[in-house]
Amino acid sequence: MARWGKFITFEGIDGSGKSTLLNAVYERLLEVFPAEKVVKTHEPGGTHFADLLRGVLSERVEREPMAELFTLMAARYDHTKRKIIPALQDGKVVLCDRYSDSTFAYQVFGKGIEYYTVARFNKVATLGIKPKLTLLIDVPVDVALGRLAEKGKLDHYESLDRAFFERVRYGYLALAKRAKKRIKVLDGTQPEGVVLEEAWKHVQRVLGMV
Ligand SMILES: Nc1ncnc2c1ncn2[C@@H]1O[C@H](COP(=O)(O)OP(=O)(O)OP(=O)(O)O)[C@@H](O)[C@H]1O
Ligand SMILES: [Mg+2]
Known part of the structure; x- marks a missing residue:
């Protein structure tokens, strides 16, 4: 095995800038690993079923926070069990x-859901797996919302108020x-190339490349 x-x-x-950075890290990894060794995926989603749930979540309709949590957890369980764990069992690098x-x-x-409520359900939905490395891109809310406004389309989350994102x-x-x-915090107000270099150092370290 x-x-x-x-x-x-x-x-x-x-x-x-998550998707931008993930794609850049993915491209770099392809210079080092064969394509079948690296998996690019996302949440909510990542399997057909979970992507259908993502569509539901992104509708601009009111929902109970707990109903939303269960939907996210359903998506995560399917994605983790059917895609992430099999890839990890095969020794792959999974970027999510x-x-x-x-x-x-x-x-x-x-x-406003209680921390331990999320922690408890999340433990089930993740089947106990944890990331080896998490790259957290930190940017002021104004910067992020400004970038989204340029993209044009707002979904349920992106239409929530400023205080929510704070x-x-x-x-x-x-x-x-x-x-x-x-969890490594990266300053996302820096140019994309600088963010990538910082991220790459952490990736190299967890992959044992340095
Ligand atoms: N370091 C950066 N400096 C300036 N602009 C950036 C940087 N990184 C990404 N962007 C731009 O900001 C916008 C949002 O980036 P991206 O889609 O990667 O963010 P995201 O976190 O994936 O957003 P979402 O949560 O909506 O998927 C894009 O137009 C992207 O080109
Ligand atoms: Mg994205």
């Missing part, structure tokens, strides 16, 4: 755009303080 792979997640508020830290930042700090940003930084070894 292959050695257990490496699970790396990308976190930050909407518009912080958002994972559990998003749920703590958005559902606990953003929407709480989510604060939540992420609080999580990072509690998990300094795993």
Whole structure:
């Protein structure tokens, strides 16, 4: 059996630059690993079923925070069990755009669900797996919302108010303080190339490349 792979997640508020950084790290990894060794995925989603749930979540309709939490957890369970764990069992590097830290930042700090409620359900939904490395891109809310406005389209989350994103940003930084070894905070106001270089050092370290 292959050695257990490496699970790396990308976190930050909407518009912080997660997808941009993930794609850049992915391209770099392809210079080092064969394509079948590196998996790019995202949450909510990542499997057909979970992507359908993502569509539901992004509708601009009111919902109970707990109903939303269960939907996120259903998506995470399917994605983790059917895609992430099999890839890790095959020794692959899995890059995931958002994972559990998003749920703590958005559902606990953003929407007010109790921390231990999320922690309990999350333990089930993740089947106990944890990222080896989490790259948290930190940017002021104004910068992130400005970038999103340029993109044009707002979904349910992005249409929430400024104060919501301030709480989510604060939540992420609080999580990072509690998990300094795993969560590395990157200053996302720097040019994309600079953010990539900082991220790459952490990636190299967890992959044992340095
Ligand atoms: N370091 C950077 N400096 C300036 N602009 C950036 C930087 N990184 C990304 N961007 C730009 O900001 C916008 C948002 O980036 P991106 O889509 O990667 O963010 P995201 O965190 O994935 O957002 P979402 O949560 O909405 O998926 C894009 O137009 C991207 O080109
Ligand atoms: Mg994105």
